[in-house]
Amino acid sequence: MNQRPAILIARAVFPEVVARLREHFEVETNDEDAPFTPAQLIERLQGKVGVLTTGSERIDAALLAACPQLKVVCNIAVGYNNFDVPAMTAAGVLGTNTPDVLTETTADFGFALLMATARRITESEHFLRAGQWNRWALDMFAGAEVHGSTLGILGMGRIGQAIARRGAHGFGMNVIYHNRSRLDAESEAACRARYVSKAELLQQADHLVLVLPYSAESHHAIGAAELAQMKPTATLVNIARGGIVDDAALAVALREKRLAAAGLDVFEGEPCVHPGLLDVPNVVLTPHIASATLKTRRAMADLAADNLIAYLTRGEALTPLNAGLPNPR
């Protein structure tokens, strides 16, 4: 009889990562091209002590009660708004995420999206592909200046600071930020960023990048009222989570040119995208790929696997979210 503990990998990951996990555990995988429904996830978790998840699997009190053997849930993501961490702690289940390994890659993408948005790269490409380019004009696809402009960052964690460094050191931008807590002086100096109130951030930013975690508190942190405070020439970039922006209000602001442009990698209710956003030209839309380089996605999957192995074999994870569980399962 095989005594090895059983685990589930809820979404397809790299074969090398599966192979590494198979050295320690009985591994069940999701061979479908889609995430499990909540009921399927509960069914597949029966008898499993650990699971690798992505942002798509909700881990809440109901699931934890229905899966009494589950000890650890390892997200292949730095964001963990799919976890109810207090419920996990109460149930004695450890959660882990993948910080650091995706910081620079995600910041690169944030900057790419800012550039594409400000300089109207996808909009002008569509125009060219549609065969509409028949002459040059002085103001053709004239966009917003990036170098030397004011970069606003809402949410100044690791990724926010990495974007700030790119803006300040690479593009000579004046960087301002708002965050729940102010950075220490050394960290502010490293990314040449100045702390301002949220109202000042909205009013002064030429380019506003959102990099804050999603929570009840940050739900619709950018809605109609906030968009109304921004410059009509400004651009907005969201690489954080859908739900932080009220996408319906944003679509209206873009249509009415009360905001010059937006670059969005995340959406409320993704993979569905608000139809109003699909309908306006001044928005760059990407399918939640900010951390998507092969090297980084592999590092994320490896870190999640390492967390699972470390916790189940040694009782200690590498990047735990709720370490020191009072009553671990």
Ligand code: 8YV
């Ligand atoms: C993930 C992300 O790829 O890390 C995060 O929080 O948003 C992305 O890097 C995505 O959440 C899938 O897990």
